Each structure stands twice: as structure tokens, then as C-alpha cells.
Amino acid sequence: MDILYSILIDPFMQMVELPDFFLQVLWEGFVAGVLYALIALGFVLIFKASGVFNFAQGIMVVFAGLTLVGLHEKGVPAYLALILTIGVMGLLALGVERFVMRPLVNQPEIILLMSTIGLTYFLIGFGEFIFGGEPKQMITEELGLPTGSTAFEIGDGGLLILQHIDIAAAVIALIMVGALAVFFNKTRIGRALRAVADDHQAALSVGISLHQIWAIVWFAAGIVALTTGIMWGARSDVSFALEIIALKALPVLILGGFTSIPGAIVGGLIIGIGEKIGEIYWGPLVGGGIESWLAYMIALIFLLFRPQGLFGERIIERV
Template sequence: MDLLNSIFVEPFTLIYEIPDLFLQTLWEGFVGGILYALIALGFVLIFKASGVFNFAQGIMVVFAALALVSLHTKFGLPAWLALLLAIALMGVLAVGIERLVLRPLVGQHDAILLMATIGLTLFLQGAGETIFGGEPQPMITEELGLPTGASDWEVFGGRVTFQHIDIAAVVIATLMVAALAVFFSKTRIGRALRAVADDHQAALSVGISLNQIWVIVWFAAGIVALVTGIMWGARSDVSFALEVIALKALAVLILGGFTSIPGAIVGGLIIGIGEKVFEVYWGGIFGGGVEAWFAYVLALVFLLFRPQGLFGEKIIERV
């Protein structure tokens, strides 16, 4: 009886009696969900171009953010110049990946490309620790012109504390999602990218440059990784622990569908808000730590009952 009371009565009583806590939880979950969706967008970009889950996207988030911070703090470059050089570095990385990793593997099985991204993950992790060090570093938030501080606003009768960096993160992520959605649906490169994802050889036969498409898409994924690293780093220090957070994007993609930008957004919000609400109101039942496993349990449920995700296309194979 006590267990049923803890599950069904106490949480909803708290929501009714302390609306401030519930609204604060929703906001923090919403911000986390938007950032999860932003990470997932990098995975969607690569998957659309190659049909392979890019295991290296998480470490790219860390690598890009560490490069930005190190160029400013260790080498003394102005923040704006460090940002431009970090963008250029992700461009060089995109060209290098296409030339050294992807180009030799054109036409190979998807599993081989997946293993290549795992190898790339280990390489970038080792290179990042060697070049930038393994210690957590604070993000250069003020130097980049990002807002700091917080404001208390009254929302639906409750007081909610809004961190200014969280508001900036939501605005920037929304603009980037909108830009990518237009890029995929309205541009020639976006249409060519979808053709490459459907069939590499067929795309080559109609004159689409696979090499050029892969450079563009990896560079775009690198920019997404850099922006994500800045936003996550502004909320906490930049460290290799961000790679673990980035892997939650796998659960986001399972919920939303591996090729869907709207799916990445919806999946990110479901996981971000869901894990935060469950942590606050039901975390005591499980001894805490709900945020560490909630996303993966929810993804497992989707794999059992709707493996293509909410927005993914159901694959029908005829034998």
C-alpha cells in the first residue's frame, strides 16, 4: 500500500501543492531535451548521408568544445578568433575523415562503416587527451558574448528561475534546427544527401559526388557538435564526461526515428522532460539516479513495440 501511495498519490499531491517545483522541473527538462535534440541532429546528418550510426558524434562534441576553450585559454587567442579556428578545425576534420576513412570504404557493408566510426571515436579521444589534456575546463561563456545570470519570473502562478544561458541555448538550438530542416528539404545538396543515403552506387551513377556530400555533411555535423559543446559546456565544465551525455542521443533517435529531424526534436523533449520529472517525483522509489538510465529504458520499450520510432518509416522486407 505504501508503494502504491508513493507512485500514484504523493507525486501528484506535490505537483498540486508546490507548482513552483513542477514548473521549474518542466523548464529544466525542456532545456535538457532541446540540447539532446541538438546532439541527435548530428547523428541524423551522418545517418542521412551514409545510413550508418555515427558513433563518433559524442566525442566530436567534446573535441570541438575543448579545441575552442584551449585555443583561448592556453594559446591566448581572442574568443572570436578561437571560435573561427574551431570551426575551421571541424572543417579540416571533415575533409580528413572523408579522405582517410570514408572514401576507401565506399560500397562496403554498413557494419564496416559503423566500426570505422568507433575507431574514429577512439582516435579523437586519444588525440583530444594528448592535445588538450584530460582535465575539465570551464567554458568561455562571457568571452563568447553569451549571457550569464538568472531571472525569476512568474509563470502560471508559480515562480520559475530561468538561467540566461538556458534561454540562449533554446534560442540557438531552435534556429539551428530550423536552418537544418530548410537545408534538407529545400536545397539541392539536401536532396542529393537523401539520394546518397538511399543508395551510394545509384547516387554515383546519376552524377552525385559522394565525396563532396560526405565532406559537407561531416562538416555540418561538426558545427552542430561545436554548438552543442558550447551550450553543454556553459551549463557545466567541458570534459570527456560530455561524451556519455551525448550517447543519450541514441535513445533520442530510437524514439524519434533515425532519419527524422522532427523526430529528433520530439524524442529529445520526451527524454529531457521525462527523465527530469521522474527523477524529482519518483526518484526516491528507485534510490535516485533515474536520469542515468531513464532514456535507455524508454528506448528499450520502443524497440520492443515500435522499433522504427515515432517518425521513422516502417521497413517492409519481402522474401
């Protein structure tokens, strides 16, 4: 009975007894979830255009952040370094389209996936060669991002502490999510992206330039990666460890659906809030560490019962 009480009742009693702490946990989970959703958007962009999971999106987050900080360390002013980093991500998009995607048109999806894995290790080696392997501090104040925190009283003496950088991260991420949703659904290029994802040959037959679309979508994914690198780097450091955090987008995509922007948002919030609550209230029962594996357990359950995700399309093939 004591075990059942500890699992099924005591965590909820703690939430009720300390509502201010529970709200703090919810806020931390919300911010993490929004950033997970932002990472997942980069994967959604590539998947919509090529039908393949872009394994390199995680290292693109790291590479973009390191480029920004590295340029500033060389004496480049912060905003000029930001513009130059955007240019670097544009060159990366053109290079990927020309030397990776273009030779693999109409190849099996597994070939495209393997090419993104190869790109991952290329960027790791190139990034370490140029910037070194040591963690770097994000240039938060130089970019005009807010610092400090604000405390709000909750109930009788309780406090909810909001870090200003977390508020900025949530707002910027939500703005980018909304902009990408409009881009996909309301613009000609967005419709062309969906057409390319459905059938490369059919898209080519109606005059859609496959090479142009792929360059655009990889550049957009690079901008998402840069934004994510800045936000995550501002909350911690810019290092190659961020690649592991970026792979949390995989369970987010499984929950929301690989082609759905709303799914990326909902999936990110479920994962972000779920792992924070699990770590704080149920983590002590298993010695901690829930935050590192809970997302993948949730994804496994979804794969068993709803493999297309909450917002994904069920694909039925006649055999």
C-alpha cells in the same frame, strides 16, 4: 496500498501542491531535451548520408569544445578561436571523408560503424594529447553569451527561475534545428544527401559526388557538435564526460527515428522532460539515479513495440 499510493498518486499530488516547482522541473527538462535534440541532429546528418550510426558524434562534441577553449587559453581572442575551431572541424570532415569514408564505399554498414568507433578512440587520444584530460571552463562571457538569471513570480509567492544561458541555449538550438530542416528539405544538397543515403551506386549514376556530399555532411555534423559543446560546456564544464551525455542521443533517435529531424526534436523533449520528472518525483522511491537509465528504458519499450520510432519509416523487405 502505501506503495501504490507512493507510485501512482503522491507524485501527482506534489505537482499540484507546488506548481512553481513543477514548472521549474519542466523548464529544466525542456532545456535538456532541446540540447539532446541538437546532439541527435549530428547523428541524423551522418545517418542520412551514409546509413550508419556515427558513434564518434559524442567525442566530436567534446573535441570541438576543447579546441575552442584550448585556443583561447593559448591567447587567441574568443571570436577568432571560434572561427579557427570551425576551420578545424572542416579539416576533420575532409580527413574523415578522405581516409575513413572514401575507402569504405559500398562496404557493409557494420564496417562503417566500426570505423566511427575507431575514429572515436583516435579523437580521445589526440584530444588528451593536445589538451590534457582536465575539465575546462567554457568561455561563455567572452563569446557574448548571457549569464545570470531572471525570476518570475508564480501564484502565491512561487518563483520560476530561468538561467539566461539556458534561454540562449534553447533559442540557438531551435534556430539550428529549423535551419537544418530547411537545408534538408529545400536545398539541392539536402536532396542529394537523401539520395546518397538511399543508394550509393544510384546516387553516383546520376552525377552526385559521393565524396563531396560526405565532406559537407561531416562538416555540418561538426558545426552541430561545436554548438552543442559550447552550450553544454556553458552549463557545466568542457570535459570528456560530455561524451557520455552525448550518447543520450541514442534513445532520442530510437524514439524519433534515425532519419527524422522532427523526430529528433520530439524524442529529445520526451527524454529531457521525462528523465527530469522521473528523477524528481519518482527517484526518491528507488534511491535516485533514474536520470541515468530512464532514457534507455523508454528506448527499450519503443524497440519492442515501434522499432522504427515515432517518425521513422517502416521498411519492408521481400525475402
